[in-house]
Amino acid sequence: xxxxxxxxxxxxxxxxxxxxxxxxxxxxxxxxxxxxxxxxxxxxxxxxxxxxxxxxxxxxxxxxxxxxxxxxxxxxxxxxxxxxxxxxxxxxxxxxxxxxxxxxxxxxxxxxxxxxxxxxxxxxxxxxxxxxxxxxxxxxxxxxxxxxxxxxxxxxxxxxxxxxxxxxxxxxxxxxxxxxxxxxxxxxxxxxxx
Numbered sequence: 645x646x647x648x649x650x651x652x653x654x655x656x657x658x659x660x661x662x663x664x665x666x667x668x669x670x671x672x673x674x675x676x677x678x679x680x681x682x683x684x685x686x687x688x689x690x691x692x693x694x695x696x697x698x699x700x701x702x703x704x705x706x707x708x709x710x711x712x713x714x715x716x717x718x719x720x721x722x723x724x725x726x727x728x729x730x731x732x733x734x735x736x737x738x739x740x741x742x743x744x745x746x747x748x749x750x751x752x753x754x755x756x757x758x759x760x761x762x763x764x765x766x767x768x769x770x771x772x773x774x775x776x777x778x779x780x781x782x783x784x785x786x787x788x789x790x791x792x793x794x795x796x797x798x799x800x801x802x803x804x805x806x807x808x809x810x811x812x813x814x815x816x817x818x819x820x821x822x823x824x825x826x827x828x829x830x831x832x833x834x835x836x837x838x
Contacts, residue, residue, distance in 0.1 A: 646678035648822055655703040655834060660723065662713045664703075672703065676824055676832055680816040687761040688815040688823075692729040695815070698784045699725045699823055699835035706831035709738070712750065718742040724784045725835060732756050734766065734813075735791070737784050739776075747776045752804075753791065756813070763814040774799020 654672050658664040664672065685691050701723040704710065713720035721739035728734070734754045741747040751772040756764040770791070772779070779797040781787050790797075813833075817824035825833045 646675045651675045683817045685818040688818040696729045703834040766811045768804045772801045
């Protein structure tokens with residue numbers, strides 16, 4: 645029987661999925677499915693105290709995210725998904741680094757709308773891409789506070805208007821420090837919260 649420790653051990657050292665072999669991916673997805681079957685929070689959108697906060701990505705099958713780690717000359721750092729339930733917002737933040745003083749972030753903000761007890765529709769509405777030092781990035785929380793005050797950054801900072809920038813996310817497992825979700829592009833996300 646798979647438990648959280650088994651899944652965490654299976655994804656350790658896989659660089660969020662970039663380094664997983666096909667055999668390892670199959671085993672990880674089987675472990676994810678078994679853990680989802682034992683979800684302790686069947687109505688995760690009602691458990692706002694568990695859902696709220698800054699989640700760090702441990703593993704994904706999302707090619708959009710994994711491709712960020714395949715650019716030459718830069719290193720993909722931490723990836724966060726920050727959930728703000730009171731405002732129905734999600735912020736995806738990827739930290740990247742290259743040469744010294746060229747550390748940056750790629751961020752996309754979205755509004756979400758519950759459509760069931762486990763699923764939300766997501767509408768992306770703003771993107772910020774820039775150097776950490778120019779936008780005064782210290783942490784996801786600090787960055788989000790700046791966004792929520794309406795700050796415009798010295799970066800590529802633009803609103804997203806396209807109807808194609810929509811999706812959905814279903815939360816299939818949620819406890820105090822682990823969240824598993826599935827997205828509209830057949831993607832799986834495993835995230836942890838400190």
